[in-house]
Amino acid sequence: MSIADIKKIADDKMHKSIEAFKNELAKIRTGRAHPGILDQVHVEYYGSMVPLSQVANLTLIDARTIGVQPWEKGMGAKIEKAIRESDLGLNPAAQGDLLRVPMPPLTEERRKELTKVVRSAGEDAKVAVRNLRRDANEHAKRLLKDKEITEDDERRSEGDIQKLTDKTIAEIDKLVQSKETEILAV
Template sequence: MLADIKKNTEQKMSKSLDSLKTDLMKVRTGRAHTGILDHVMVDYYGNPTAINQIANVTLMDARTISVQPWEAKMVGAVEKAIRDSDLGLNPSSQGNLIRVPMPALTEERRRDLIKVVKTEGEGAKVAIRNVRRDANDQLKKALKDKEISEDDERRTQDEIQKLTDKFIAEVDKALVTKEAELMAV
């Protein structure tokens, strides 16, 4: 039972860390990458659909993404969805191809993005601490139901705290890396 609690706790904390890393990939640096458009939703015949499900998204060069919708009549909708997203991008269409140039980041915009990154990191830390709290609650319930001894509960709580510290250190490391990436000109 204790092994299950520890294993579930570690899996949930790992998922929180993975989620943070995925979210950090969305925060753009000066380089273009196709993943930045993954969460842009296009109105596809009344259904919000991810852009990569209705168009081919590729890199033209280091600072330009090309989007080629599979249906010619979707060019306008895709272009509008990219422009309306909160990514600060200004696409331009040339026939069936949409070019999305990545603007250079200003110092002010970099600082704003660092604030976003720190907020994401704090959310991940809160999620990890919530997982720790849930695990400790399970331990207390097991102790109350006399399924485990007090020594086992204390030892397992210490191990869960060490897991928590490890994952929070990973979050901090990911944040430092992303901040350095954003500040690099």
């Protein structure tokens, strides 16, 4: 393994950390309806728990309402119960076969709680990136110990990995800031 390989692997993993963080942020609701909010809801389907998206079609009816159309007739009540029992604070209403899931407006207190959740998720993402930096630096030290690279190469790689880490953390901070702005907008 060379220094270029170490940098490439660290870059790829840090990019994946940012993508995972973006997915985490998408699950945090902001008052606007988004079908991804229901991704964590699981429904009992013939004895096993499956994600809601595997038993129903999720659509946006309007900016504040998600439509859930079950693919089988008898699933409506089970889906309604699963959404109600999830910790999302949603209250679906049946309209024939279609379930309407209105997004309740966020209170000021709830908005502040959500910003804390966003900051916490951002901190977790930063910790993951710092762990990737540590792993990459350990790989470089191992190469130095095995006399495959010089001390200058090892120091230069640490500097490059630090620059990559700083860039990734700055991107995470920017994502946290934009999500907080989105949540606090009334």
